[in-house]
Amino acid sequence: MAEVATFARSDQLLVVIDPAARTTDGESVRIAKDVLSAGATTKVCLPEDSDEFARALARRGARRPVVIGDDGALLRAVSLLHRQRQLAECVLSVVPVGGALTLAASLGVPLGAVAAARAALDGVERRLDLLVDDSDGVVLGGLRIPPIRDPAAPHGATAVGPGAGRPWLRTCQSLVRTLVPPKGSSPAAAQGPSRLRVEVDGTTLVDLDQPVEAVSVTPGLAGLAEVEVRPSSVGAEASPLRAEGRTVTVSGAHFRxxxxxxxxxxxxxxxWTVGEGALRLVLPGR
Known part of the structure; x- marks a missing residue:
C-alpha cells in the first residue's frame, strides 16, 4: 500500500448516492453531502438502479467519484470500473452509509459520515491490492470456501431477505429452517468437508485426496495473496496449511x-489473480 497523492478542496467531485443509503440513513447522507459540497465543487447523482449507477460513473469526466453507500455500493463501483477497464485511471472515495460497512472499515475508510467526507476532500490516495477471478469478478476483502452464511438464511442464499428489520420473523424463519432441511440437501451435506485441489502459483498446496473444512484467500502485501487451507481432521485438530502467491486456483467438486x-x-x-495496487482509494492521511 503506497501513498500517491493528496487532494485539494478545489477538486471537482462526482457524488453518487446509492439508493439504499438514502432509504437506510438519510440523515447521514445529508450530512456527508453538505460536507462535500462545502469543500469542493460537486455534482450530485441520485441513481435509482444499477444501470443508472453505472452510467453515472461512466460519465464522470474529470470529476473524482465519491460513492455514498454501504459495502455493496463500494463493490458495485469497483466492479463497474474494472469491467469498463477504467479502474487503473480512477481515484475512488467512499463515505460508508448503510447496514453492512465491515468491508469499508477493513480497508481503512472512516465509518462516520463527517470523517469519511473530510477524508474524501483532504485524504491521501493509497493503492490497494485486490483479486480478479477468471470470470472478471473482483474481490476486495477476501473469499472463503465454503461460504459463511447466516444460519437463518436458506441454503446457498445470502442473509438479506424479507425478514430484514423484523427480528421476530427472522427467529421464526430460523426455527423452521433448522427443523426442515432445504430440499435436496441435508445438514451433514451442507456442513461436511470438501475435496478440493488448491494450487498456488502452479504448486499444489492440497489435493483431492485430503478433505478440507475451509479455504480462505485474501489480498496480502506486495502483490501476493495469502492462502490458508484447513484440512479436515479426526481427533486432534489438523494444522492449517498456508502459502502466498500471485495466482490461486481451486478445483474439484462443485463448490460455492x-x-x-x-x-x-x-x-x-x-x-484468482492478484491485481497489485489496482484499487486507488482515498483514505485519511497519516
Whole structure:
C-alpha cells in the first residue's frame, strides 16, 4: 500500500448516492453531502438502479467519484470500473452509509459520515491490492470456501431477505429452517468437508485426496495473496496449511464461495489473480 497523492478542496467531485443509503440513513447522507459540497465543487447523482449507477460513473469526466453507500455500493463501483477497464485511471472515495460497512472499515475508510467526507476532500490516495477471478469478478476483502452464511438464511442464499428489520420473523424463519432441511440437501451435506485441489502459483498446496473444512484467500502485501487451507481432521485438530502467491486456483467438486459480501457458484474451477495496487482509494492521511 503506497501513498500517491493528496487532494485539494478545489477538486471537482462526482457524488453518487446509492439508493439504499438514502432509504437506510438519510440523515447521514445529508450530512456527508453538505460536507462535500462545502469543500469542493460537486455534482450530485441520485441513481435509482444499477444501470443508472453505472452510467453515472461512466460519465464522470474529470470529476473524482465519491460513492455514498454501504459495502455493496463500494463493490458495485469497483466492479463497474474494472469491467469498463477504467479502474487503473480512477481515484475512488467512499463515505460508508448503510447496514453492512465491515468491508469499508477493513480497508481503512472512516465509518462516520463527517470523517469519511473530510477524508474524501483532504485524504491521501493509497493503492490497494485486490483479486480478479477468471470470470472478471473482483474481490476486495477476501473469499472463503465454503461460504459463511447466516444460519437463518436458506441454503446457498445470502442473509438479506424479507425478514430484514423484523427480528421476530427472522427467529421464526430460523426455527423452521433448522427443523426442515432445504430440499435436496441435508445438514451433514451442507456442513461436511470438501475435496478440493488448491494450487498456488502452479504448486499444489492440497489435493483431492485430503478433505478440507475451509479455504480462505485474501489480498496480502506486495502483490501476493495469502492462502490458508484447513484440512479436515479426526481427533486432534489438523494444522492449517498456508502459502502466498500471485495466482490461486481451486478445483474439484462443485463448490460455492463467498467473495466479500456475495455468494457465488457452484463452479468446478476458479482462478484468482492478484491485481497489485489496482484499487486507488482515498483514505485519511497519516
Amino acid at each position: 464461495y463467498r467473495a466479500d459480501t456475495a455468494v457465488s457458484g457452484p463452479v468446478r474451477r476458479r482462478t
